[in-house]
Amino acid sequence: MVNDHVRRLGLVLGDQLSFDLSLFDELDPAHDALLMAEVREEASYVPHHPHKIVLVFSAMRHFAAALEARGWRVIYVRLDAVDNSGSLAGELRRWHAALGEPALHLTECGEWRVEESLRSTGLPLTWHADRRFLCSREAFAKWAGNRRQLRMELFYREMRKRTGLLLEPDGQPLGGSWNFDADNRKALPKGARGPFPARFGQDAITREVVALVGERFAGHYGRLEGFDYPVTHDEAQALWQHFLEFALPSFGDYQDAMAEGEPYLFHARISAALNIGLLDLRQLCADVENAHRRDRVPLNAAEGFIRQLIGWREYVRGIYWLRMPEYAALNAFGNRRSLPAFYWTGRTDMRCMAQAIGQTLELGYAHHIQRLMVTGNFALLAGIAPAAICEWYLAVYLDAFEWVELPNTLGMVMHADGGYLGSKPYCASGRYIQRMSDHCTNCRYNVERATEDDACPFNALYWHFLMRHRDRLGGNPRLAMVYRNLQRMADARVEALWQRGERLLAQLDAGEAL
Ligand code: FAD
Ligand code: SF4
Numbered sequence: 001m002v003n004d005h006v007r008r009l010g011l012v013l014g015d016q017l018s019f020d021l022s023l024f025d026e027l028d029p030a031h032d033a034l035l036m037a038e039v040r041e042e043a044s045y046v047p048h049h050p051h052k053i054v055l056v057f058s059a060m061r062h063f064a065a066a067l068e069a070r071g072w073r074v075i076y077v078r079l080d081a082v083d084n085s086g087s088l089a090g091e092l093r094r095w096h097a098a099l100g101e102p103a104l105h106l107t108e109c110g111e112w113r114v115e116e117s118l119r120s121t122g123l124p125l126t127w128h129a130d131r132r133f134l135c136s137r138e139a140f141a142k143w144a145g146n147r148r149q150l151r152m153e154l155f156y157r158e159m160r161k162r163t164g165l166l167l168e169p170d171g172q173p174l175g176g177s178w179n180f181d182a183d184n185r186k187a188l189p190k191g192a193r194g195p196f197p198a199r200f201g202q203d204a205i206t207r208e209v210v211a212l213v214g215e216r217f218a219g220h221y222g223r224l225e226g227f228d229y230p231v232t233h234d235e236a237q238a239l240w241q242h243f244l245e246f247a248l249p250s251f252g253d254y255q256d257a258m259a260e261g262e263p264y265l266f267h268a269r270i271s272a273a274l275n276i277g278l279l280d281l282r283q284l285c286a287d288v289e290n291a292h293r294r295d296r297v298p299l300n301a302a303e304g305f306i307r308q309l310i311g312w313r314e315y316v317r318g319i320y321w322l323r324m325p326e327y328a329a330l331n332a333f334g335n336r337r338s339l340p341a342f343y344w345t346g347r348t349d350m351r352c353m354a355q356a357i358g359q360t361l362e363l364g365y366a367h368h369i370q371r372l373m374v375t376g377n378f379a380l381l382a383g384i385a386p387a388a389i390c391e392w393y394l395a396v397y398l399d400a401f402e403w404v405e406l407p408n409t410l411g412m413v414m415h416a417d418g419g420y421l422g423s424k425p426y427c428a429s430g431r432y433i434q435r436m437s438d439h440c441t442n443c444r445y446n447v448e449r450a451t452e453d454d455a456c457p458f459n460a461l462y463w464h465f466l467m468r469h470r471d472r473l474g475g476n477p478r479l480a481m482v483y484r485n486l487q488r489m490a491d492a493r494v495e496a497l498w499q500r501g502e503r504l505l506a507q508l509d510a511g512e513a514l
Helices: 040-044 050-069 088-098 110-120 137-144 154-161 202-217 233-246 271-277 279-291 298-323 350-361 367-384 384-396 402-413 432-436 458-470 477-488 491-509
Strands: 010-011 032-038 071-078 103-107 126-128
Touching: 010 088, 032 050, 032 088, 050 154, 050 271, 050 298, 050 477, 088 110, 088 154, 103 298, 110 402, 126 367, 137 298, 154 367, 279 298, 279 350, 279 491, 298 367, 298 402, 367 384, 367 402, 367 458, 384 402, 458 477, 458 491
Parallel strands: 010 032, 010 103, 032 071, 103 126
Antiparallel strands: none
């Protein structure tokens, strides 16, 4: 252990790999040091996908080297260091003592759990705001006020006005509308494909981390081989430029589409790089706006993309910090069902589920509609306990950090917050998946049927969900039409749907795959 005096010590976490952290304004490379630590607790508090652990550790090692090249003294604790205490709090305590009790500086954490564990050390900590986000925790709380329900669209308009993105000189939205989502729901034309994905080779640092992860986290779900994701700022830029050039122009049109063997389609695949600090949100938004103003990208694509970043992403973070820790325990529908085992294996005859889960286990990636309308929709309709499905989403995706995963899963997908985040559950029958994908043509189940043994499970489960939650959802104006349809159905049909739903749920409870 190094036994010398350091004036101030800055802790840089694995999802804070940005040269623009406000922490760096305060510290001075001549007198101060930075601490970075790979710890077992963070890598295994849920069984993270091996690619995610590789990404974070490899990107940390590259970032530490880049900081040293800029003149910083970095104390870097490797996972396999003999005196590694295994937790962030343990490492902070250990180095605080070893370095002569320097003043400790930290950037606000992404996750509530981590911030609590660092605060609970009892050490005197100086916190810095995380300015990678546009809306601070305090500004969001002020915007939310005492409202019982929040709406992303209103928050998004505020953010457009605040940033000036895609506005006319008089402050009105470009193109006369704040939102072009209605143009963004096209199915992929037959035979069309997304661009060839950008792939990044493994250097010696990444190869070393891959070996370490294979050795230490062998029991985690997901494939270790084939890691091809950016681990440096330059590589992340290359991924971003690839998206701008080849995918963004069609991003809007096919944002909701799904296709066999096309894991990325026209999506950016940048979320993991952005969440750990390898990309800068402001630059991404400026690039997209410029691409549109130079006529390279249609407005529905530019607006749709910017809405995801300054709307949804900032909105879910705001809700997370406003409502934690009680938010994580919400369960408005009282769901108790365990997560079916096929979420961890992909072994199900439901083709859409097998595709979404299969690519997730292979790549640590599925795009938004697969998460929301396939794996999420199934969990909602089947009444899976929110904590179980939240743990799954947190474990299996490269980009999963609780501040963004939890509100998306618990709020958007499971409606477990009773409608605080979104005005209605995103429940859908197999018809939606049929319209937006080509999965149904290759499925053993028949999407045209609902009550027979070979009928698409989504169909009966959809009606079963609406029936069993009629008390809570029946008065929701956004579901009025579907409840009117249910009302008009013949009693025998309603009974048959209910019975088929019961049989499917019983199969899940018996541990049978569908
Ligand atoms: P694109 O479709 O190309 O979108 C561009 C960017 O917009 C994304 O990179 C992301 O930064 C942002 N974005 C889009 N939608 C959202 C959203 N709903 N919330 C926050 N940011 C958004 N995103 C994560 O980063 N981490 C998660 O753990 C995560 N968990 C999710 C769980 C569920 C159940 C659902 C429905 C969504 C989740 N999302 C999560 C949001 C979204 O699915 C991913 O950000 C997106 O699929 C990442 O792929 P991409 O970079 O190709 O995104
Ligand atoms: Fe999915 Fe149903 Fe279509 Fe099969 S038939 S792919 S289960 S929506």
